[in-house]
Amino acid sequence: MNAMSTKPLSALAAIAVMSSLIIFDTAVADVDKLVEDCANCHGKDGASTESSVPIIGGISELFMIDTIAIYKDRDRPCIEAEYLEGPDKGSKTDMCKIADELSDEEIESLAKFYAGKTFVRAKQSFDxxxxxxxxxxxxxxxxxxxxxxxxxxxxxxxxxxxxxxxxxxxxxxxxxxxxxxxxxxxxxxxxxxxxxxxxxxxxxxxxxx
Ligand code: HEC
Ligand code: HEC
Incomplete structure:
Protein backbone atom coordinates (compact mmCIF):
# COMPACT_ATOMS: atom_id res chain seq x y z
CA MET A 1 0.00 0.00 0.00
CA ASN A 2 2.68 2.42 1.07
CA ALA A 3 5.07 1.44 -1.70
CA MET A 4 2.33 1.96 -4.30
CA SER A 5 1.37 5.42 -3.12
CA THR A 6 4.94 6.72 -3.08
CA LYS A 7 5.30 6.19 -6.83
CA PRO A 8 2.79 8.75 -8.10
CA LEU A 9 3.85 11.09 -5.33
CA SER A 10 7.48 11.09 -6.33
CA ALA A 11 6.52 11.60 -9.95
CA LEU A 12 4.53 14.62 -8.89
CA ALA A 13 7.41 15.84 -6.79
CA ALA A 14 9.71 15.54 -9.81
CA ILE A 15 7.32 17.64 -11.89
CA ALA A 16 7.15 20.22 -9.10
CA VAL A 17 10.93 20.44 -8.96
CA MET A 18 11.18 20.74 -12.73
CA SER A 19 8.60 23.47 -13.01
CA SER A 20 10.10 25.43 -10.14
CA LEU A 21 13.44 25.26 -11.93
CA ILE A 22 11.82 26.63 -15.07
CA ILE A 23 10.17 29.45 -13.09
CA PHE A 24 13.48 30.19 -11.41
CA ASP A 25 15.25 30.35 -14.78
CA THR A 26 12.86 32.88 -16.29
CA ALA A 27 13.00 35.02 -13.12
CA VAL A 28 16.79 35.15 -13.43
CA ALA A 29 16.61 36.04 -17.11
CA ASP A 30 14.09 38.82 -16.38
CA VAL A 31 16.21 40.43 -13.69
CA ASP A 32 19.19 40.56 -16.07
CA LYS A 33 17.07 42.39 -18.60
CA LEU A 34 15.68 44.81 -16.02
CA VAL A 35 19.11 45.50 -14.59
CA GLU A 36 20.40 46.27 -18.07
CA ASP A 37 17.92 49.15 -18.21
CA CYS A 38 18.83 50.45 -14.73
CA ALA A 39 22.53 50.22 -15.64
CA ASN A 40 22.03 52.69 -18.49
CA CYS A 41 21.77 55.37 -15.78
CA HIS A 42 22.95 53.83 -12.50
CA GLY A 43 26.06 52.22 -14.01
CA LYS A 44 27.28 48.63 -13.82
CA ASP A 45 26.07 46.94 -10.62
CA GLY A 46 24.63 50.26 -9.44
CA ALA A 47 28.04 51.93 -9.04
CA SER A 48 26.93 55.20 -10.66
CA THR A 49 29.69 57.40 -12.07
CA GLU A 50 27.32 60.29 -12.75
CA SER A 51 26.98 62.74 -9.85
CA SER A 52 23.24 63.38 -10.29
CA VAL A 53 22.45 59.65 -10.29
CA PRO A 54 22.68 57.87 -6.91
CA ILE A 55 24.84 54.82 -6.32
CA ILE A 56 22.41 51.96 -5.62
CA GLY A 57 24.68 48.89 -5.53
CA GLY A 58 24.76 47.59 -1.94
CA ILE A 59 21.59 49.27 -0.66
CA SER A 60 19.38 47.00 1.46
CA GLU A 61 16.51 44.99 -0.02
CA LEU A 62 14.01 46.73 2.22
CA PHE A 63 15.23 50.22 1.31
CA MET A 64 14.91 49.39 -2.41
CA ILE A 65 11.41 47.93 -1.99
CA ASP A 66 10.26 50.90 0.12
CA THR A 67 11.82 53.40 -2.27
CA ILE A 68 10.11 52.00 -5.36
CA ALA A 69 6.79 52.05 -3.46
CA ILE A 70 7.45 55.69 -2.51
CA TYR A 71 7.98 56.61 -6.19
CA LYS A 72 4.76 54.78 -7.11
CA ASP A 73 2.90 56.75 -4.43
CA ARG A 74 4.51 60.02 -5.60
CA ASP A 75 5.86 60.67 -2.08
CA ARG A 76 9.10 61.61 -3.80
CA PRO A 77 9.37 64.08 -6.67
CA CYS A 78 9.48 62.63 -10.19
CA ILE A 79 12.70 64.29 -11.30
CA GLU A 80 13.38 64.20 -15.03
CA ALA A 81 16.23 61.81 -15.84
CA GLU A 82 18.01 61.27 -19.13
CA TYR A 83 19.26 57.89 -20.37
CA LEU A 84 23.05 58.14 -20.34
CA GLU A 85 23.72 54.92 -22.27
CA GLY A 86 21.98 52.21 -24.26
CA PRO A 87 19.37 52.18 -27.02
CA ASP A 88 17.33 55.00 -25.42
CA LYS A 89 20.37 57.24 -24.85
CA GLY A 90 19.33 60.90 -24.68
CA SER A 91 15.63 60.19 -24.16
CA LYS A 92 13.95 61.30 -20.96
CA THR A 93 11.98 59.55 -18.26
CA ASP A 94 11.83 59.64 -14.46
CA MET A 95 11.93 57.20 -11.54
CA CYS A 96 8.14 57.40 -10.98
CA LYS A 97 7.45 56.17 -14.51
CA ILE A 98 10.09 53.48 -14.12
CA ALA A 99 8.58 52.39 -10.77
CA ASP A 100 5.05 52.27 -12.25
CA GLU A 101 6.19 49.64 -14.76
CA LEU A 102 7.62 47.24 -12.16
CA SER A 103 5.64 44.31 -10.71
CA ASP A 104 6.09 43.18 -7.09
CA GLU A 105 8.12 40.16 -8.24
CA GLU A 106 10.37 42.31 -10.38
CA ILE A 107 10.93 44.74 -7.52
CA GLU A 108 11.89 41.86 -5.23
CA SER A 109 14.37 40.43 -7.75
CA LEU A 110 15.88 43.87 -8.33
CA ALA A 111 16.14 44.45 -4.57
CA LYS A 112 17.96 41.11 -4.11
CA PHE A 113 20.25 41.81 -7.04
CA TYR A 114 21.38 45.24 -5.83
CA ALA A 115 21.62 44.17 -2.17
CA GLY A 116 24.15 41.57 -3.34
CA LYS A 117 26.44 44.20 -4.86
CA THR A 118 29.00 46.43 -3.18
CA PHE A 119 28.39 50.11 -2.56
CA VAL A 120 31.29 51.68 -4.47
CA ARG A 121 31.94 55.08 -2.89
CA ALA A 122 32.17 58.04 -5.25
CA LYS A 123 35.54 59.62 -5.93
CA GLN A 124 34.75 63.30 -5.48
CA SER A 125 36.47 66.40 -4.17
CA PHE A 126 35.57 67.80 -0.76
CA ASP A 127 36.76 70.40 1.71
C1 HEC B 1 16.96 57.36 -17.13
C2 HEC B 1 17.85 57.15 -16.01
C3 HEC B 1 17.45 56.16 -14.94
C4 HEC B 1 17.04 54.85 -15.10
C5 HEC B 1 16.82 54.08 -16.38
C6 HEC B 1 16.86 54.32 -13.76
N1 HEC B 1 17.13 55.28 -12.83
FE1 HEC B 1 16.93 55.11 -10.81
N2 HEC B 1 17.39 57.09 -10.57
C7 HEC B 1 17.76 57.94 -11.58
C8 HEC B 1 17.99 59.28 -11.03
C9 HEC B 1 18.44 60.51 -11.80
C10 HEC B 1 17.72 59.19 -9.65
C11 HEC B 1 17.78 60.34 -8.62
C12 HEC B 1 16.64 61.30 -8.78
C13 HEC B 1 15.34 60.76 -8.27
O1 HEC B 1 15.16 60.56 -7.07
O2 HEC B 1 14.44 60.52 -9.10
C14 HEC B 1 17.36 57.79 -9.38
C15 HEC B 1 17.03 57.27 -8.14
C16 HEC B 1 16.87 55.92 -7.86
C17 HEC B 1 16.73 55.35 -6.54
C18 HEC B 1 16.77 56.11 -5.22
C19 HEC B 1 18.08 55.89 -4.52
C20 HEC B 1 18.18 56.54 -3.18
O3 HEC B 1 19.27 56.48 -2.58
O4 HEC B 1 17.20 57.10 -2.67
C21 HEC B 1 16.58 53.99 -6.69
C22 HEC B 1 16.42 52.97 -5.59
C23 HEC B 1 16.63 53.73 -8.11
N3 HEC B 1 16.79 54.91 -8.80
C24 HEC B 1 16.50 52.46 -8.65
C25 HEC B 1 16.44 52.21 -10.03
C26 HEC B 1 16.20 50.90 -10.59
C27 HEC B 1 16.01 49.63 -9.79
C28 HEC B 1 16.17 51.05 -11.95
C29 HEC B 1 15.88 50.02 -13.02
C30 HEC B 1 14.61 49.33 -12.91
C31 HEC B 1 16.41 52.46 -12.23
N4 HEC B 1 16.57 53.12 -11.03
C32 HEC B 1 16.45 53.03 -13.49
C33 HEC B 1 17.90 57.62 -12.92
C34 HEC B 1 17.51 56.42 -13.50
C1 HEC C 1 14.76 58.99 13.36
C2 HEC C 1 15.64 58.44 12.35
C3 HEC C 1 16.36 59.39 11.42
C4 HEC C 1 17.12 60.51 11.74
C5 HEC C 1 17.37 61.11 13.10
C6 HEC C 1 17.68 60.96 10.48
N1 HEC C 1 17.23 60.17 9.44
FE1 HEC C 1 17.68 60.41 7.50
N2 HEC C 1 16.48 58.81 7.00
C7 HEC C 1 15.81 58.03 7.90
C8 HEC C 1 15.06 57.01 7.19
C9 HEC C 1 14.19 55.94 7.81
C10 HEC C 1 15.30 57.23 5.82
C11 HEC C 1 14.73 56.45 4.63
C12 HEC C 1 13.35 56.91 4.32
C13 HEC C 1 13.26 57.75 3.09
O1 HEC C 1 13.59 57.26 2.02
O2 HEC C 1 12.84 58.93 3.17
C14 HEC C 1 16.21 58.37 5.74
C15 HEC C 1 16.71 58.90 4.56
C16 HEC C 1 17.63 59.92 4.46
C17 HEC C 1 18.21 60.41 3.23
C18 HEC C 1 17.92 59.90 1.84
C19 HEC C 1 18.92 58.86 1.44
C20 HEC C 1 18.74 58.39 0.02
O3 HEC C 1 19.64 57.69 -0.46
O4 HEC C 1 17.74 58.67 -0.62
C21 HEC C 1 19.08 61.42 3.55
C22 HEC C 1 19.91 62.26 2.60
C23 HEC C 1 19.03 61.57 4.99
N3 HEC C 1 18.14 60.63 5.50
C24 HEC C 1 19.77 62.49 5.72
C25 HEC C 1 19.69 62.65 7.09
C26 HEC C 1 20.46 63.65 7.81
C27 HEC C 1 21.44 64.61 7.18
C28 HEC C 1 20.10 63.54 9.13
C29 HEC C 1 20.58 64.38 10.28
C30 HEC C 1 20.47 65.81 10.14
C31 HEC C 1 19.11 62.46 9.21
N4 HEC C 1 18.90 61.96 7.97
C32 HEC C 1 18.50 62.06 10.38
C33 HEC C 1 15.82 58.17 9.27
C34 HEC C 1 16.43 59.20 9.97
Missing amino acids: PEKAARGQKIHDSNCEKCHEDGGSSVEDDAGILAGQWMPYLEQTFKSYLSGERVMPKKMKPKMEKLSDTGMEDLLHYYGSLQ
Whole structure:
Protein backbone atom coordinates (compact mmCIF):
# COMPACT_ATOMS: atom_id res chain seq x y z
CA MET A 1 0.00 0.00 0.00
CA ASN A 2 2.68 2.42 1.07
CA ALA A 3 5.07 1.44 -1.70
CA MET A 4 2.33 1.96 -4.30
CA SER A 5 1.37 5.42 -3.12
CA THR A 6 4.94 6.72 -3.08
CA LYS A 7 5.30 6.19 -6.83
CA PRO A 8 2.79 8.75 -8.10
CA LEU A 9 3.85 11.09 -5.33
CA SER A 10 7.48 11.09 -6.33
CA ALA A 11 6.52 11.60 -9.95
CA LEU A 12 4.53 14.62 -8.89
CA ALA A 13 7.41 15.84 -6.79
CA ALA A 14 9.71 15.54 -9.81
CA ILE A 15 7.32 17.64 -11.89
CA ALA A 16 7.15 20.22 -9.10
CA VAL A 17 10.93 20.44 -8.96
CA MET A 18 11.18 20.74 -12.73
CA SER A 19 8.60 23.47 -13.01
CA SER A 20 10.10 25.43 -10.14
CA LEU A 21 13.44 25.26 -11.93
CA ILE A 22 11.82 26.63 -15.07
CA ILE A 23 10.17 29.45 -13.09
CA PHE A 24 13.48 30.19 -11.41
CA ASP A 25 15.25 30.35 -14.78
CA THR A 26 12.86 32.88 -16.29
CA ALA A 27 13.00 35.02 -13.12
CA VAL A 28 16.79 35.15 -13.43
CA ALA A 29 16.61 36.04 -17.11
CA ASP A 30 14.09 38.82 -16.38
CA VAL A 31 16.21 40.43 -13.69
CA ASP A 32 19.19 40.56 -16.07
CA LYS A 33 17.07 42.39 -18.60
CA LEU A 34 15.68 44.81 -16.02
CA VAL A 35 19.11 45.50 -14.59
CA GLU A 36 20.40 46.27 -18.07
CA ASP A 37 17.92 49.15 -18.21
CA CYS A 38 18.83 50.45 -14.73
CA ALA A 39 22.53 50.22 -15.64
CA ASN A 40 22.03 52.69 -18.49
CA CYS A 41 21.77 55.37 -15.78
CA HIS A 42 22.95 53.83 -12.50
CA GLY A 43 26.06 52.22 -14.01
CA LYS A 44 27.28 48.63 -13.82
CA ASP A 45 26.07 46.94 -10.62
CA GLY A 46 24.63 50.26 -9.44
CA ALA A 47 28.04 51.93 -9.04
CA SER A 48 26.93 55.20 -10.66
CA THR A 49 29.69 57.40 -12.07
CA GLU A 50 27.32 60.29 -12.75
CA SER A 51 26.98 62.74 -9.85
CA SER A 52 23.24 63.38 -10.29
CA VAL A 53 22.45 59.65 -10.29
CA PRO A 54 22.68 57.87 -6.91
CA ILE A 55 24.84 54.82 -6.32
CA ILE A 56 22.41 51.96 -5.62
CA GLY A 57 24.68 48.89 -5.53
CA GLY A 58 24.76 47.59 -1.94
CA ILE A 59 21.59 49.27 -0.66
CA SER A 60 19.38 47.00 1.46
CA GLU A 61 16.51 44.99 -0.02
CA LEU A 62 14.01 46.73 2.22
CA PHE A 63 15.23 50.22 1.31
CA MET A 64 14.91 49.39 -2.41
CA ILE A 65 11.41 47.93 -1.99
CA ASP A 66 10.26 50.90 0.12
CA THR A 67 11.82 53.40 -2.27
CA ILE A 68 10.11 52.00 -5.36
CA ALA A 69 6.79 52.05 -3.46
CA ILE A 70 7.45 55.69 -2.51
CA TYR A 71 7.98 56.61 -6.19
CA LYS A 72 4.76 54.78 -7.11
CA ASP A 73 2.90 56.75 -4.43
CA ARG A 74 4.51 60.02 -5.60
CA ASP A 75 5.86 60.67 -2.08
CA ARG A 76 9.10 61.61 -3.80
CA PRO A 77 9.37 64.08 -6.67
CA CYS A 78 9.48 62.63 -10.19
CA ILE A 79 12.70 64.29 -11.30
CA GLU A 80 13.38 64.20 -15.03
CA ALA A 81 16.23 61.81 -15.84
CA GLU A 82 18.01 61.27 -19.13
CA TYR A 83 19.26 57.89 -20.37
CA LEU A 84 23.05 58.14 -20.34
CA GLU A 85 23.72 54.92 -22.27
CA GLY A 86 21.98 52.21 -24.26
CA PRO A 87 19.37 52.18 -27.02
CA ASP A 88 17.33 55.00 -25.42
CA LYS A 89 20.37 57.24 -24.85
CA GLY A 90 19.33 60.90 -24.68
CA SER A 91 15.63 60.19 -24.16
CA LYS A 92 13.95 61.30 -20.96
CA THR A 93 11.98 59.55 -18.26
CA ASP A 94 11.83 59.64 -14.46
CA MET A 95 11.93 57.20 -11.54
CA CYS A 96 8.14 57.40 -10.98
CA LYS A 97 7.45 56.17 -14.51
CA ILE A 98 10.09 53.48 -14.12
CA ALA A 99 8.58 52.39 -10.77
CA ASP A 100 5.05 52.27 -12.25
CA GLU A 101 6.19 49.64 -14.76
CA LEU A 102 7.62 47.24 -12.16
CA SER A 103 5.64 44.31 -10.71
CA ASP A 104 6.09 43.18 -7.09
CA GLU A 105 8.12 40.16 -8.24
CA GLU A 106 10.37 42.31 -10.38
CA ILE A 107 10.93 44.74 -7.52
CA GLU A 108 11.89 41.86 -5.23
CA SER A 109 14.37 40.43 -7.75
CA LEU A 110 15.88 43.87 -8.33
CA ALA A 111 16.14 44.45 -4.57
CA LYS A 112 17.96 41.11 -4.11
CA PHE A 113 20.25 41.81 -7.04
CA TYR A 114 21.38 45.24 -5.83
CA ALA A 115 21.62 44.17 -2.17
CA GLY A 116 24.15 41.57 -3.34
CA LYS A 117 26.44 44.20 -4.86
CA THR A 118 29.00 46.43 -3.18
CA PHE A 119 28.39 50.11 -2.56
CA VAL A 120 31.29 51.68 -4.47
CA ARG A 121 31.94 55.08 -2.89
CA ALA A 122 32.17 58.04 -5.25
CA LYS A 123 35.54 59.62 -5.93
CA GLN A 124 34.75 63.30 -5.48
CA SER A 125 36.47 66.40 -4.17
CA PHE A 126 35.57 67.80 -0.76
CA ASP A 127 36.76 70.40 1.71
CA PRO A 128 38.36 68.72 4.76
CA GLU A 129 37.44 71.58 7.13
CA LYS A 130 33.79 71.47 6.14
CA ALA A 131 33.88 67.67 6.37
CA ALA A 132 35.23 67.83 9.94
CA ARG A 133 32.44 70.21 10.97
CA GLY A 134 29.93 68.02 9.12
CA GLN A 135 31.02 64.96 11.05
CA LYS A 136 30.12 66.69 14.34
CA ILE A 137 26.68 67.64 13.03
CA HIS A 138 26.17 64.09 11.78
CA ASP A 139 27.23 62.51 15.06
CA SER A 140 24.80 64.52 17.15
CA ASN A 141 21.82 64.61 14.77
CA CYS A 142 21.90 61.80 12.23
CA GLU A 143 24.10 58.96 13.50
CA LYS A 144 21.28 57.49 15.57
CA CYS A 145 19.45 56.36 12.42
CA HIS A 146 22.30 56.55 9.86
CA GLU A 147 24.89 54.54 11.75
CA ASP A 148 28.63 54.36 11.08
CA GLY A 149 28.69 57.68 9.27
CA GLY A 150 25.68 56.71 7.17
CA SER A 151 27.34 53.55 5.83
CA SER A 152 25.24 50.94 7.61
CA VAL A 153 23.10 48.76 5.34
CA GLU A 154 21.06 47.49 8.33
CA ASP A 155 19.55 50.94 8.89
CA ASP A 156 17.42 50.46 5.75
CA ALA A 157 17.69 54.23 5.33
CA GLY A 158 19.88 54.44 2.23
CA ILE A 159 23.64 54.91 2.24
CA LEU A 160 24.93 58.43 2.80
CA ALA A 161 28.66 57.70 3.21
CA GLY A 162 30.30 58.07 -0.20
CA GLN A 163 27.07 58.94 -2.01
CA TRP A 164 27.37 61.61 -4.71
CA MET A 165 27.23 65.09 -3.12
CA PRO A 166 25.12 66.70 -5.91
CA TYR A 167 22.53 63.92 -5.57
CA LEU A 168 22.47 64.34 -1.77
CA GLU A 169 22.14 68.10 -2.09
CA GLN A 170 19.12 67.69 -4.36
CA THR A 171 17.68 65.22 -1.84
CA PHE A 172 18.09 67.66 1.05
CA LYS A 173 16.21 70.26 -1.00
CA SER A 174 13.37 67.86 -1.84
CA TYR A 175 12.99 66.96 1.84
CA LEU A 176 12.95 70.58 2.98
CA SER A 177 10.49 71.69 0.30
CA GLY A 178 8.18 68.85 1.35
CA GLU A 179 8.25 67.23 -2.12
CA ARG A 180 9.89 64.16 -0.58
CA VAL A 181 8.12 63.00 2.55
CA MET A 182 10.48 62.72 5.53
CA PRO A 183 10.42 60.16 8.30
CA LYS A 184 8.67 61.92 11.23
CA LYS A 185 11.66 61.85 13.55
CA MET A 186 14.12 62.99 10.89
CA LYS A 187 12.10 66.14 10.13
CA PRO A 188 13.06 68.21 13.21
CA LYS A 189 16.73 67.30 12.74
CA MET A 190 16.72 68.38 9.11
CA GLU A 191 14.71 71.53 9.70
CA LYS A 192 17.08 72.86 12.34
CA LEU A 193 20.11 72.66 9.99
CA SER A 194 21.50 75.96 8.74
CA ASP A 195 22.61 76.30 5.11
CA THR A 196 26.25 76.03 6.15
CA GLY A 197 25.42 73.05 8.37
CA MET A 198 23.90 71.31 5.39
CA GLU A 199 26.89 72.06 3.21
CA ASP A 200 29.24 70.77 5.93
CA LEU A 201 27.24 67.53 6.08
CA LEU A 202 27.50 67.08 2.30
CA HIS A 203 31.27 67.44 2.51
CA TYR A 204 31.40 64.94 5.37
CA TYR A 205 29.50 62.27 3.40
CA GLY A 206 31.57 63.09 0.30
CA SER A 207 34.81 62.74 2.28
CA LEU A 208 34.08 59.08 3.06
CA GLN A 209 35.78 57.37 0.11
C1 HEC B 1 16.96 57.36 -17.13
C2 HEC B 1 17.85 57.15 -16.01
C3 HEC B 1 17.45 56.16 -14.94
C4 HEC B 1 17.04 54.85 -15.10
C5 HEC B 1 16.82 54.08 -16.38
C6 HEC B 1 16.86 54.32 -13.76
N1 HEC B 1 17.13 55.28 -12.83
FE1 HEC B 1 16.93 55.11 -10.81
N2 HEC B 1 17.39 57.09 -10.57
C7 HEC B 1 17.76 57.94 -11.58
C8 HEC B 1 17.99 59.28 -11.03
C9 HEC B 1 18.44 60.51 -11.80
C10 HEC B 1 17.72 59.19 -9.65
C11 HEC B 1 17.78 60.34 -8.62
C12 HEC B 1 16.64 61.30 -8.78
C13 HEC B 1 15.34 60.76 -8.27
O1 HEC B 1 15.16 60.56 -7.07
O2 HEC B 1 14.44 60.52 -9.10
C14 HEC B 1 17.36 57.79 -9.38
C15 HEC B 1 17.03 57.27 -8.14
C16 HEC B 1 16.87 55.92 -7.86
C17 HEC B 1 16.73 55.35 -6.54
C18 HEC B 1 16.77 56.11 -5.22
C19 HEC B 1 18.08 55.89 -4.52
C20 HEC B 1 18.18 56.54 -3.18
O3 HEC B 1 19.27 56.48 -2.58
O4 HEC B 1 17.20 57.10 -2.67
C21 HEC B 1 16.58 53.99 -6.69
C22 HEC B 1 16.42 52.97 -5.59
C23 HEC B 1 16.63 53.73 -8.11
N3 HEC B 1 16.79 54.91 -8.80
C24 HEC B 1 16.50 52.46 -8.65
C25 HEC B 1 16.44 52.21 -10.03
C26 HEC B 1 16.20 50.90 -10.59
C27 HEC B 1 16.01 49.63 -9.79
C28 HEC B 1 16.17 51.05 -11.95
C29 HEC B 1 15.88 50.02 -13.02
C30 HEC B 1 14.61 49.33 -12.91
C31 HEC B 1 16.41 52.46 -12.23
N4 HEC B 1 16.57 53.12 -11.03
C32 HEC B 1 16.45 53.03 -13.49
C33 HEC B 1 17.90 57.62 -12.92
C34 HEC B 1 17.51 56.42 -13.50
C1 HEC C 1 14.76 58.99 13.36
C2 HEC C 1 15.64 58.44 12.35
C3 HEC C 1 16.36 59.39 11.42
C4 HEC C 1 17.12 60.51 11.74
C5 HEC C 1 17.37 61.11 13.10
C6 HEC C 1 17.68 60.96 10.48
N1 HEC C 1 17.23 60.17 9.44
FE1 HEC C 1 17.68 60.41 7.50
N2 HEC C 1 16.48 58.81 7.00
C7 HEC C 1 15.81 58.03 7.90
C8 HEC C 1 15.06 57.01 7.19
C9 HEC C 1 14.19 55.94 7.81
C10 HEC C 1 15.30 57.23 5.82
C11 HEC C 1 14.73 56.45 4.63
C12 HEC C 1 13.35 56.91 4.32
C13 HEC C 1 13.26 57.75 3.09
O1 HEC C 1 13.59 57.26 2.02
O2 HEC C 1 12.84 58.93 3.17
C14 HEC C 1 16.21 58.37 5.74
C15 HEC C 1 16.71 58.90 4.56
C16 HEC C 1 17.63 59.92 4.46
C17 HEC C 1 18.21 60.41 3.23
C18 HEC C 1 17.92 59.90 1.84
C19 HEC C 1 18.92 58.86 1.44
C20 HEC C 1 18.74 58.39 0.02
O3 HEC C 1 19.64 57.69 -0.46
O4 HEC C 1 17.74 58.67 -0.62
C21 HEC C 1 19.08 61.42 3.55
C22 HEC C 1 19.91 62.26 2.60
C23 HEC C 1 19.03 61.57 4.99
N3 HEC C 1 18.14 60.63 5.50
C24 HEC C 1 19.77 62.49 5.72
C25 HEC C 1 19.69 62.65 7.09
C26 HEC C 1 20.46 63.65 7.81
C27 HEC C 1 21.44 64.61 7.18
C28 HEC C 1 20.10 63.54 9.13
C29 HEC C 1 20.58 64.38 10.28
C30 HEC C 1 20.47 65.81 10.14
C31 HEC C 1 19.11 62.46 9.21
N4 HEC C 1 18.90 61.96 7.97
C32 HEC C 1 18.50 62.06 10.38
C33 HEC C 1 15.82 58.17 9.27
C34 HEC C 1 16.43 59.20 9.97
